[in-house]
Amino acid sequence: MTWLQERLVRLEAPPVRPDFREELWERIGERERRATHRWRAAAIVAVAVAVAAASAAGVLAFGGVSGATSPLDQTLSCPVDIVGGVNKLVLGAVPHHKPIWGNGQLEPRPGGFWAQSGLTNTPIQLAFVTGLKDGVTLDHLVCTPAQRIPLARAGLPLLVVLNAFHGGTVSQECWVAPRITLRLHVTFGKTGAPIAAQMAIRSGAKQRPVAFFDWTLARIRAYVSRGFCRPGRFPGQ
Amino acid sequence: MGTHPFAASRRDEAYERARATEAVARRRRFENLLERHEARLRRVAFGILTDAGRVDDVLQEAFIRAYRGLPVRFESDSQEAAWLYRIVHRCCLNELRSRRRRPETPGLPEGMPAPAAGSEASLAAAAALAELPPDARAVVLLVDLVGLDYETAAAALRIPRGTVASRLNKARHLLRDAFVRLEGDRP
Numbered sequence: 151m152t153w154l155q156e157r158l159v160r161l162e163a164p165p166v167r168p169d170f171r172e173e174l175w176e177r178i179g180e181r182e183r184r185a186t187h188r189w190r191a192a193a194i195v196a197v198a199v200a201v202a203a204a205s206a207a208g209v210l211a212f213g214g215v216s217g218a219t220s221p222l223d224q225t226l227s228c229p230v231d232i233v234g235g236v237n238k239l240v241l242g243a244v245p246h247h248k249p250i251w252g253n254g255q256l257e258p259r260p261g262g263f264w265a266q267s268g269l270t271n272t273p274i275q276l277a278f279v280t281g282l283k284d285g286v287t288l289d290h291l292v293c294t295p296a297q298r299i300p301l302a303r304a305g306l307p308l309l310v311v312l313n314a315f316h317g318g319t320v321s322q323e324c325w326v327a328p329r330i331t332l333r334l335h336v337t338f339g340k341t342g343a344p345i346a347a348q349m350a351i352r353s354g355a356k357q358r359p360v361a362f363f364d365w366t367l368a369r370i371r372a373y374v375s376r377g378f379c380r381p382g383r384f385p386g387q
Numbered sequence: 388m389g390t391h392p393f394a395a396s397r398r399d400e401a402y403e404r405a406r407a408t409e410a411v412a413r414r415r416r417f418e419n420l421l422e423r424h425e426a427r428l429r430r431v432a433f434g435i436l437t438d439a440g441r442v443d444d445v446l447q448e449a450f451i452r453a454y455r456g457l458p459v460r461f462e463s464d465s466q467e468a469a470w471l472y473r474i475v476h477r478c479c480l481n482e483l484r485s486r487r488r489r490p491e492t493p494g495l496p497e498g499m500p501a502p503a504a505g506s507e508a509s510l511a512a513a514a515a516l517a518e519l520p521p522d523a524r525a526v527v528l529l530v531d532l533v534g535l536d537y538e539t540a541a542a543a544l545r546i547p548r549g550t551v552a553s554r555l556n557k558a559r560h561l562l563r564d565a566f567v568r569l570e571g572d573r574p
Contacts, residue, residue: 154562154563155531157508157512158527158532158562161433161509161512161513161516162430163442164429164439167443170447174450177451178451181455185455234412
């Protein structure tokens with residue numbers, strides 16, 4: 151140790167304030183809450199602007215989907231958020247059920263499926279299809295158009311077939327590359343509600359097949375890669 | 388049959404649970420990071436600020452920023468150190484800038500206990516450091532006090548390695564002169 155270092159190491163940090171850590175975590179919590187509020191406000195503004203623009207143009211806000219009767223076919227490249235150190239894509243599906251009475255009215259219970267990115271500050275639903283009017287959501291805020299990928303199972307094994315009679319759900323967590331390519335094809339009925347849809351998902355630049363969902367009002371066929379995905383917890387369970 | 392799985396309330400519930408789990412893991416990782424670095428970060432912050440009364444506030448701000456930007460993993464220990472020291476250094480510089488705008492008497496705030504034993508030597512070291520420009524203080528603290536290598540110090544300060552070497556040389560000379568003046572001592 152040099153003469154200078156001998157003197158320098160005598161430098162002592164001042165004593166820590168007794169409530170330093172408690173105050174730190176309070177301030178972190180406060181800052182996180184403020185950031186979440188800002189994010190939500192920005193998202194609401196973005197959606198409002200998109201809706202306003204779409205209304206003015208006579209088209210749809212999210213991907214030109216709602217109320218459309220011609221089929222929708224879009225391929226998007228979407229980021230997948232990191233959760234617990236991995237880029238986690240959550241896939242889910244439920245079959246169509248008959249409406250039930252609830253809160254004094256008939257509550258529809260349409261089937262559908264979705265792909266959701268991560269579960270960080272605000273979860274992002276990349277794609278969501280259900281058998282209701284305006285029942286298609288594609289997140290064009292985080293996803294960008296991409297080169298088309300085949301709308302096929304691409305060798306993926308069949309995970310399950312769901313229908314209204316047998317019920318059941320699909321819930322899978324897939325550890326994928328930071329970006330996925332997602333192709334969604336939706337056929338609409340006369341009311342503008344989806345009646346059939348297929349979704350293919352591929353991971354990363356090499357576009358390895360992750361999942362393929364083939365959905366109609368009567369049943370859902372889910373094909374999922376066993377290398378990428380494992381069973382996850384169904385929302386609400 | 389209960390609530391339909393597509394019902395927003397059930398989805399939100401699941402998201403909240405997952406978010407809570409993630410937040411706990413993140414907090415644990417961050418606490419672990421602080422345990423390993425906090426003592427040295429405090430000394431560096433004090434050395435740059437040379438004002439004991441501001442160290443806690445500046446460190447809190449730095450830790451908040453660090454927590455919010457905490458990467459999932461670091462490639463190496465030196466990358467982790469460089470990242471953390473960079474944040475503390477930036478916060479210290481911000482504090483020094485704002486202090487120039489609102490000059491006030493440095494020192495311990497009311498109610499704060501006096502520094503522990505050996506404080507005379509510590510205050511002498513702080514006084515000597517105070518005579519250096521902030522960029523020289525930072526480099527001499529990171530290399531000679533914390534023991535970072537030139538590459539890590541360069542990454543922490545976002546300057547080239549050669550600049551670290553030249554600043555360090557200059558800082559050592561200045562610091563030596565300052566100690567000699569303050570202590571009347573000679574190497």
